[in-house]
Amino acid sequence: MKSSVERVVEIRTPKAIMFGVGASEKLIEHIKELTNEHVLIVTDQGLVKAGVVGKIKKTISNADFKVSIFDGVKPDPNKECVYQCLNLVEAKDAKVLIGLGGGSSLDIAKVTAALRINGGKITDYVGIGKLPRKGLPTILMPTTSGTGSEVSPIAVISDPDQHTKLGIVSPNLYCDLAIVDPTLTVSCPPNITASSGMDALTHAIEIYTNRVSVQMIDTLVLESIRLAGLYLKTCVHNGEDIIARTGMALASLYAGLGLGPVNTAAVHSLAYPLGGTYDIPHGLANSILLPYVMEFNRPACKIKFAKIADALGVKGVEKEDEKAKIAVEMIVELSKEVGIPQKLREIGIPKEAIPKMAETALNVKRLIKNNPRKVTLNDAIAIYERAY
Numbered sequence: 001m002k003s004s005v006e007r008v009v010e011i012r013t014p015k016a017i018m019f020g021v022g023a024s025e026k027l028i029e030h031i032k033e034l035t036n037e038h039v040l041i042v043t044d045q046g047l048v049k050a051g052v053v054g055k056i057k058k059t060i061s062n063a064d065f066k067v068s069i070f071d072g073v074k075p076d077p078n079k080e081c082v083y084q085c086l087n088l089v090e091a092k093d094a095k096v097l098i099g100l101g102g103g104s105s106l107d108i109a110k111v112t113a114a115l116r117i118n119g120g121k122i123t124d125y126v127g128i129g130k131l132p133r134k135g136l137p138t139i140l141m142p143t144t145s146g147t148g149s150e151v152s153p154i155a156v157i158s159d160p161d162q163h164t165k166l167g168i169v170s171p172n173l174y175c176d177l178a179i180v181d182p183t184l185t186v187s188c189p190p191n192i193t194a195s196s197g198m199d200a201l202t203h204a205i206e207i208y209t210n211r212v213s214v215q216m217i218d219t220l221v222l223e224s225i226r227l228a229g230l231y232l233k234t235c236v237h238n239g240e241d242i243i244a245r246t247g248m249a250l251a252s253l254y255a256g257l258g259l260g261p262v263n264t265a266a267v268h269s270l271a272y273p274l275g276g277t278y279d280i281p282h283g284l285a286n287s288i289l290l291p292y293v294m295e296f297n298r299p300a301c302k303i304k305f306a307k308i309a310d311a312l313g314v315k316g317v318e319k320e321d322e323k324a325k326i327a328v329e330m331i332v333e334l335s336k337e338v339g340i341p342q343k344l345r346e347i348g349i350p351k352e353a354i355p356k357m358a359e360t361a362l363n364v365k366r367l368i369k370n371n372p373r374k375v376t377l378n379d380a381i382a383i384y385e386r387a388y
């Protein structure tokens, strides 16, 4: 197997990424580049109530665009949500979709835009590279710092029938414009800030220690880990701190940029059945499992784990072995400090579900194959049991 320095990497991105405090104020200029017709905002009711959607809608309608809102996105949304959104897109003949919210709203916007042009059903496109054409133009505006969906070619939709998640991966899912404005994350409540921030950190760690990691992306995600270590706690405990919010928005963006070229591994595979069967939010499922998977992977990633400890600011430790161990402890510490539950039993998962969940997780082959240490069925069971 080639080393990370020798591997060739192909990095695709949205057509444009705007990052910075106040970036969302430039939305209109960009809509004008894409259409002069109907625009649809894809979002959730929480953001409507918080007044975030109304503000954006007003900006768009003041610029003489027709604009509608689909606010039916729920956490970890299912297939039905996509079809409901698609009905509204068809009824309004919307030409541009704006995903405004957490990863769920962004993913619904991506998949709905894709179905509007490609036709067919969601299940036709599940897997890697199955989407033949680019969908309607999309602008994605995250209001959480976590999923990185705004810069990834991936969308994940729950499938209650199969008790898992359906992952669609295609370069045709890249949006036209990602607007990452840290001010949009200020209204994000502490628990969501914590779990989505830990999700971003999980992305960074899984990309950095991946079987197919590449040096160019390593640089980005190591910086993402450093930023999350520096700013996540402040974002959770003092959400108005715009410097911390900007740091976390950047941490999430950097990790998100690694999802297309490298992607995640066993934490995400093992988290899939928690969401698919027990409706545990994506970020929370990953946050709980991260330290247990890191502990499993530690023998295979000593050097990189030591560098993670360095990025998180470890002091006075020389030996790599020791630093690698401390890296896991530092992640546990951070997770506790931001209020993440530490055990699966705390979130209502029945213990007898473990063997079935392990089987489902191993079927998420596109991710589990990336893990730096091979995961067998017994390994997956053991990881869940340790996390229980």
Ligand SMILES: [Fe+2]
Pocket (backbone or CB within 6 Å): 147, 199, 203, 268, 282, 286
């Ligand atoms: Fe994730």
